[in-house]
Amino acid sequence: MSSPSCQLDASCADASAPITCAEIDASSRPLLLLVVSAALWLVVGSILGLISSLTFHAPKMFADCAAMSFGRSHPAANNAFLYGFAVPAGLAVLLWLAGRIGRTKLIGAPLVVLGWLLWNIGVTVGVLGILQGENTGHEWLEFSRSASGFLLIGYVAVALAGVLTFRARKEGKLELSQWFILAALFWFPWIYSTSHLLLLIWPVRGVLQSVITWWYVNNLANVWMVLVGLAAAFYFVPKFAKAPLHSRPMGLFSFWSVILFGSWAGIPAGAPVPAWIPAVSTLGAFLSIAGILATWLNLSKTLCLADRHAQRSLSETFIPFGVKVFPVAALLGVLAQPAGVSGLLNFTWFLPAQQQLLVYGFYGLVLMGALHFMVSRLAPVADPKPMFAFLHFIGCAGGVVIFFLALACGGVAQGGVMNDSTVPFLNVVKGTLMWIRLSSLGELLMILGNLLFLLNVVLAVVRFLKVSMESFMAENAKPAGVRA
Amino acid sequence: MPIWLIAIFILSGFSGLIYVGNHSGWFDAQVYEPFVDSQHLEAWARPPGPGEELKRGKATFGTLCSTCHGDTGTGSATTGCPPLDGSEWVMAAGPNRIIRILQNGLAGPIEVKGGKYGGGAVAMTAVGAALSDQQISDVLTYVRNAWSNKGKGAAPVTIEQVKAVREKIKDKSGYFTPDELLKLPEKD
Numbered sequence: 258m259s260s261p262s263c264q265l266d267a268s269c270a271d272a273s274a275p276i277t278c279a280e281i282d283a284s285s286r287p288l289l290l291l292v293v294s295a296a297l298w299l300v301v302g303s304i305l306g307l308i309s310s311l312t313f314h315a316p317k318m319f320a321d322c323a324a325m326s327f328g329r330s331h332p333a334a335n336n337a338f339l340y341g342f343a344v345p346a347g348l349a350v351l352l353w354l355a356g357r358i359g360r361t362k363l364i365g366a367p368l369v370v371l372g373w374l375l376w377n378i379g380v381t382v383g384v385l386g387i388l389q390g391e392n393t394g395h396e397w398l399e400f401s402r403s404a405s406g407f408l409l410i411g412y413v414a415v416a417l418a419g420v421l422t423f424r425a426r427k428e429g430k431l432e433l434s435q436w437f438i439l440a441a442l443f444w445f446p447w448i449y450s451t452s453h454l455l456l457l458i459w460p461v462r463g464v465l466q467s468v469i470t471w472w473y474v475n476n477l478a479n480v481w482m483v484l485v486g487l488a489a490a491f492y493f494v495p496k497f498a499k500a501p502l503h504s505r506p507m508g509l510f511s512f513w514s515v516i517l518f519g520s521w522a523g524i525p526a527g528a529p530v531p532a533w534i535p536a537v538s539t540l541g542a543f544l545s546i547a548g549i550l551a552t553w554l555n556l557s558k559t560l561c562l563a564d565r566h567a568q569r570s571l572s573e574t575f576i577p578f579g580v581k582v583f584p585v586a587a588l589l590g591v592l593a594q595p596a597g598v599s600g601l602l603n604f605t606w607f608l609p610a611q612q613q614l615l616v617y618g619f620y621g622l623v624l625m626g627a628l629h630f631m632v633s634r635l636a637p638v639a640d641p642k643p644m645f646a647f648l649h650f651i652g653c654a655g656g657v658v659i660f661f662l663a664l665a666c667g668g669v670a671q672g673g674v675m676n677d678s679t680v681p682f683l684n685v686v687k688g689t690l691m692w693i694r695l696s697s698l699g700e701l702l703m704i705l706g707n708l709l710f711l712l713n714v715v716l717a718v719v720r721f722l723k724v725s726m727e728s729f730m731a732e733n734a735k736p737a738g739v740r741a
Numbered sequence: 742m743p744i745w746l747i748a749i750f751i752l753s754g755f756s757g758l759i760y761v762g763n764h765s766g767w768f769d770a771q772v773y774e775p776f777v778d779s780q781h782l783e784a785w786a787r788p789p790g791p792g793e794e795l796k797r798g799k800a801t802f803g804t805l806c807s808t809c810h811g812d813t814g815t816g817s818a819t820t821g822c823p824p825l826d827g828s829e830w831v832m833a834a835g836p837n838r839i840i841r842i843l844q845n846g847l848a849g850p851i852e853v854k855g856g857k858y859g860g861g862a863v864a865m866t867a868v869g870a871a872l873s874d875q876q877i878s879d880v881l882t883y884v885r886n887a888w889s890n891k892g893k894g895a896a897p898v899t900i901e902q903v904k905a906v907r908e909k910i911k912d913k914s915g916y917f918t919p920d921e922l923l924k925l926p927e928k929d
Contacts, residue, residue, distance in 0.1 A: 531770045532765055533765040536760065536766075544750070
C-alpha cells in the first residue's frame, strides 16, 4: 500500500507488541460480512426513504400500491437504516476496535458469522413484514416479534465475540475508546430486550407505552450510537492528528455524561404523560450539555493538531466531519426539550431533521469513515480515485446538511403557524411543501453517497477475493506451470 | 477540565433543577400540565377580549363551513351551496334565521343574492348542533363581519341570542326549509 494513510498504523506496529496490525486485521475478516450487508441495507433504506417522501410530492404515484404508502415505506426505511445499517455497522467497528486497541486477534469468528446470519434474517423478515403491513406500531420498534427475536439472538452472538475479544486484550488498563466499546456492547441488548418485554411481551398500560418508546429511541440514538461513534472518534482522531488525545479525564467525563445523563433525556415537554416525567427528562438533557461541550472541545483540540495540507484519505474527511456535526446535533436535541421550545417544535419537521443530523450526519458519517479505514485494511486494495472520494463525501455530507437545513427551517415555520389556531391544518401542511421538496434534494444526494459507499465496499471485497483466489491458485498450480 | 466547563455543568444542573421545580407538577401522577403561578392560571381562564371572537369564529369557519361555502364565503353554483359573502340571509337585521339554520340544518330551494340554490343533492346538515352557544355566536359574528360583509355595520351575534333561539326550537327535529324561515321575523 502506498497511500499516506498507511503511516497511520505506525502506532499499532509497536516493536514490543507480539502481534502485528496485519495479523489482527487478517483475523477480523469475518467482520466484512457485517460491513457488506450494512452497506447494502443503507442503500435499500435510503431508497425506501425517498419513496416515502415522494408520497408528499406525487401522492398518486403509488396510490394503488399499499406497500409503498407512507405508513409502510417510512417505517420500513427507518428500520432498514437502523437495524440494517446502523447497528451491524457499529458492531463491526466495535469488534475491530476491540481487537486493534487490545492488540489481539478477533476471538469467536464463528459466532460473528452465525450472528450475522441470524441478524440479517431478522432484518429481512422485519422489513418485508412492514411493507406487507405487519407493524407493531411502536416507533423504531416496528419489526414483528419474530424478526426481533432473530435480531436479539444475532446481536448477542456477535457481541459475545466482542466481549471475548475484549477480554483477551493485552493491557489491563483501559484506553478511553475501550470504555465506550464495552458499554456499547452491553447497552443495546439491555434497551432492546427491555423495551420489547414492556411493549410487546407484557405490555404496560396506556401512556406508559409512549414513555418506553421515547426511552428506547433516545437510548438508541443518543446513547448507543453516541457511544459507538465516540469510540471510533476517540480512536481515530488522535491517529489522524498523530498526537495523543487532548485530555483523557475530559474524555471520561464525556463517557459518564452520556451514560448517566444522556440516558434519561428524550421525553419532550408537553408529552401526554404526568408532567414530572418530561420535567425530569429535561433535567437529564440539561445535565448532558457540559458533556457534549467537553466532547467537542476534546476532539477539536486534538484535530487542530492535524496537518491541514496533507492529502486526506476518505476516513480522514468523513470522521472529522461527523465529529463536527456531533455537538450541533446533540445540543439541538437538548434545546428541543424544555417547555416553550418544545411547544413550538413538537410535531413539526424539526425533530426528524435533528434526528437525521445525529444518526446520519454524526453517526453515519463517522461510521462510514471508520468502515472505509477498516475495509482498506481488511481487504487492502488501491485507494479510490479523488473524484470518487469527492462525490462520495459531497453526497453524504452535503446531502445531510441540505436535508437538515430544509426540514429544520420548515419545522420552525410550521411550528409557528400550527400554534395559531386560526390557520386551518391543511394550510399548515401545504406551507411545508416547499421545504419538503428541498429536503428531497438532500435525500437524493445521500442516496448517491450511500451508493458510492456500497460500491467502494463491494469493489474492495471483490477485488480482494479475486487477488487471494489468484495467489491461492498460483501457489497450487506451480508444479503444473512448469510447462511455461 | 477547563474551569468554565465545570461552571457550565453546575449552572445547567442548577437551572435544570429550577425547571423541574416549575414543571414537574409536584411529582403528582395526576398532573399533566402544571401552572407556574396565578397569572399563568388567569391567562388560561381569560375571558374573550374584543376581536377574539372573530379569531375563534374564523377558526371554526375554516374547519366546519369552508368546505361547502368556500374559504371566502363565495359558495359554489355547481354544488348548490349559496354564498355567504353578501348574502341577505347572513346580513339580515338580526340572527333569528341563521341561528336556526346552523342548529337544525337547511333544505329546499332558496334564493340568495338573486341566484337560485339548494333543493338539490346537497342540503346543509345541522353542523351547528354540536357547537356551544359561544362557538355559534363566534362563527356567525365572523361570517357577518368577514370579506365584503366587513364594515357594513352588522351587529355581532351574542351568546344570549343563540341561547334564546335554541331554547325556542329545542323540540324541533329535522331541517328547516327556507319558506318556513321566511315567515319568521329577521329580528325578535
